[in-house]
Structures are given as structure tokens and as C-alpha cells.
Amino acid sequence: MxxxxxxxxxxxxxxxxxxxAGCELCPDPARILKQLDKEAMKQSSLWKSGDAEKILLSLFEHAPEASSKMTTTNIYHARHALCEYLNGLKEEHGVIHSDQLLRIIERSVSCYAARLHLNKATSIGNPYRKVNPGYAPTFEEIxxxxxxxxxxxxxxxxxxxxxxxxxxxxxxxxxxxxxxxxxxxxxxxxxxxxxxxxxxxxxxxxxxxxxxxxxxxxxxxxxxxxxxxxxxxxxxxxxxxxxxxxxxxxxxxxxxxxxxxxxxxxxxxxxxxxxxxxxxxxxxxxxxxxxxxxxxxxxxxxxxxxxxxxxxxxxxxxxxxxxxxxxxxxxxxxxxxxxxxxxxxxxxxxxxxxxxxxxxxxxxxxxxxxxxxxxxxx
Ligand code: SF4
Incomplete structure (x- = not known):
């Protein structure tokens, strides 16, 4: 207010x-995952459809605030971890230009309200963040x-x-x-x-x-x-x-x-x-x-x-x-x-x-x- x-x-x-619950300015996770797979498959023949989801879920589980939820918020907060992971594992997935994937994730969330929640509400990557109680715990949790x-x-x-x-x-x-x-x-x-x-x-x-x-x-x-x-x-x-x-x-x-x-x-x-x-x-x-x-x-x-x-x-x-x-x-x-x-x-x-x-x-x-x-x- x-x-x-x-x-x-x-x-x-x-x-x-x-x-x-989202819209085209803050799409559901399935849409972002599809774009990530599409881009990665373009770059490497070793990448398979569904890999983005598998990798991200494993990153969520090992995040400081572990989570098993595939949400747009969690994808956004795990975006840098995803890049680091891909940069370190070239044999498994081939060479992936992770900055392209980072860009897909960052561009996908353009809703101002969602962006504020990403910055002020909870994050799987930062358990010490001082959460603003005037915001929903995450954007998806109305x-x-x-x-x-x-x-x-x-x-x-x-x-x-x-x-x-x-x-x-x-x-x-x-x-x-x-x-x-x-x-x-x-x-x-x-x-x-x-x-x-x-x-x-x-x-x-x-x-x-x-x-x-x-x-x-x-x-x-x-x-x-x-x-x-x-x-x-x-x-x-x-x-x-x-x-x-x-x-x-x-x-x-x-x-x-x-x-x-x-x-x-x-x-x-x-x-x-x-x-x-x-x-x-x-x-x-x-x-x-x-x-x-x-x-x-x-x-x-x-x-x-x-x-x-x-x-x-x-x-x-x-x-x-x-x-x-x-x-x-x-x-x-x-x-x-x-x-x-x-x-x-x-x-x-x-x-x-x-x-x-x-x-x-x-x-x-x-x-x-x-x-x-x-x-x-x-
Ligand atoms: S609040 Fe944001 S994500 Fe929700 S409908 Fe409006 S623009 Fe879309």
C-alpha cells in the first residue's frame, strides 16, 4: 500500500x-525450462530435453534454503548457480554458453511486482535475507x-x-x-x-x-x-x-x-x-x-x-x-x-x-x- x-x-x-499466479510477464516454470532446453540443445548435441529441469532441481536441493519446488522464483534465484554448474561440467553437457541461459531467465521475468518480490521476499539462495513482511513469502504464494x-x-x-x-x-x-x-x-x-x-x-x-x-x-x-x-x-x-x-x-x-x-x-x-x-x-x-x-x-x-x-x-x-x-x-x-x-x-x-x-x-x-x-x- x-x-x-x-x-x-x-x-x-x-x-x-x-x-x-503469473502471466506472460512472469511465465510458469515449464515455459522457461522449455526455452532453456531449446537454447542448450542448439548449443550442444549432448543436452537432452528435460535436462534443465533435472539440473535445476538438484541445485534447489543443495541450495542454502533447500527446496523441491520448481517455481519461477526458484529458477530465478538459482540462475547464477546454474551458470557456475554448467561452466564446471563441460564433459557431461558439452560447451554451453551459460550467459545465454542467464539472459533467458532474466528476460523471462519482466513484471515489476514479480521483480520486487524476487528482491524482497524469500530466496533459496540467501537464508539470511531480511524478508519484508509486506510482501508474499514468494511471488507465487498469494x-x-x-x-x-x-x-x-x-x-x-x-x-x-x-x-x-x-x-x-x-x-x-x-x-x-x-x-x-x-x-x-x-x-x-x-x-x-x-x-x-x-x-x-x-x-x-x-x-x-x-x-x-x-x-x-x-x-x-x-x-x-x-x-x-x-x-x-x-x-x-x-x-x-x-x-x-x-x-x-x-x-x-x-x-x-x-x-x-x-x-x-x-x-x-x-x-x-x-x-x-x-x-x-x-x-x-x-x-x-x-x-x-x-x-x-x-x-x-x-x-x-x-x-x-x-x-x-x-x-x-x-x-x-x-x-x-x-x-x-x-x-x-x-x-x-x-x-x-x-x-x-x-x-x-x-x-x-x-x-x-x-x-x-x-x-x-x-x-x-x-x-x-x-x-x-x-
Ligand atoms: S502481477 Fe505481474 S505476473 Fe501477475 S498478472 Fe500482473 S503483470 Fe502478470
Missing amino acids: SNKTKIQWCDSTVNPTMGC TQYTGRMIKTARLHDLCGRIDKASPWKDGLPRMIFVSDMGDAFSRKADFDFLKEEAMPAIKSDDGQRHLWLWLTKRPKTMARFSGEIGGFPKNVCAMTTLTCADKANLRRLDQLREVDAACKGLSIEPLRERLPSSQLDLSDIDWVIVGGESGAIRNVHPFHLEWALELKEHCQANGVAFFMKQLGRAPHWKGQSIKLKNTHGGDWTEWPAEAGLNVREFPPYFRSYSTTNQHNIK
């Missing part, structure tokens, strides 16, 4: 649960936190504010990003907890002073939840994330339309490839946020401003609010890399003016909510 955040499209964040939602609801009212640092937020109520450190809809088993913990806080008199922007990569589960509670209250904007135009991502967009909520938004971040506007049906969508990828420079995908421009024009043509969040760590414009001081590319005073991307809009609903809808949602 954070009263203040640097995320440009909200004011605060809160996580009724921490941790997540953990409920009682009291966070109501505490957040009590934050002071921002309605009608003048925000000099973020003028695009002028006049708006406090906007609270729900689930930035995991996905509260990872498990249906958390429904009862969310009904008791999250919904009363959002509907409370304090909670009604704010807008709750609830993001999930599992809009189908969110739709089911919204049905069980008789629809989200009017101060909830239901949101999902797209990162590309593959079937799984576009399916999320259709599933978001099934959620019973007054307002719906898409976070298209990190955008890793062009998402053709012809494939983005914006019916029943109120808001689109776009951003390039941030993270370690050697691991990020380039972000072409032309992709964002296409989406901006698509939003304008469909009457949908467009919010350009950040250009990311590796922005390109007209085929050339752009150097920015802000490592996330979030300072819009640095953006090339001719790209026309200095646009940070919110759905008109957000502004009308601040004046007409409060105290009317129970």
Missing part, C-alpha cells in the same frame, strides 16, 4: 492480496492482507485538487490503483476475502470519495466476481492489460466487456510490438493507457512511438480517453533510438513534440463522478 505513487495515472496504490483496503479508503479526499506536479489530474478525485503488486483475481478462492475486505471499504463513505482503478490480467474471473456481488459500485473502474495482439491478449479485451462495471479501461503496457488498431475493438471501453517497457536496458524491448501514435488516433476516432504514460527505457522515433534522462521515459517534457504524444486524458466519467455520483452507490 502506498499513499503516494509515481505512477502517472493514479495517486495511490493498494493490494488486498500480494503475489500472483497472500491476503486484512485492513489495507479500509486504511486506504480513509486517505484524504482529493476532489477538486489543483495538482501542479501532475496538472492532468486537476479536479479529479483520488484515484487508487488496486493490485499493482499482484493480481487479486489469481484465485477464485480469494473471492470471499475480497467480498469482506475490499468491497465494504470501496463502498464505505470514506471509500466513495475516491475512484478505485482495479487492474487484472484475469478479466474473466473479475467478471464472475462482479456478477456474484451484483456489479461493482460506481466508483470502480475495471481494467485489464494487453501487451500485444495475440489471441490470449485480445481475449482479455472481450472478457473485460463482460465485467459489470460503470467504467472500463485498458492498460497497454508494456507494449512490446505494434498492436494494429484494426484489431483493437474499443466498444464499451472508456480509457486506454499506453506505455513502453522499463527495466534493465539489456532486457527491454524497443518501443516505437509510431505504435503509440496509431493507438492515440484510434482512441480519438472512437471517443476513448487516451493516456500516454511513459516511453519506456528504449524508445524509438522514426527508426532512431531516443535518449531520455528519465529511465522510464515518464517525463513528458523530454518527449519529441512532433510525435504529438503529450496526451494524458481520463474518461469524462471520472470528472463527472467527482461532482455527481458520490454518496449514491450503496
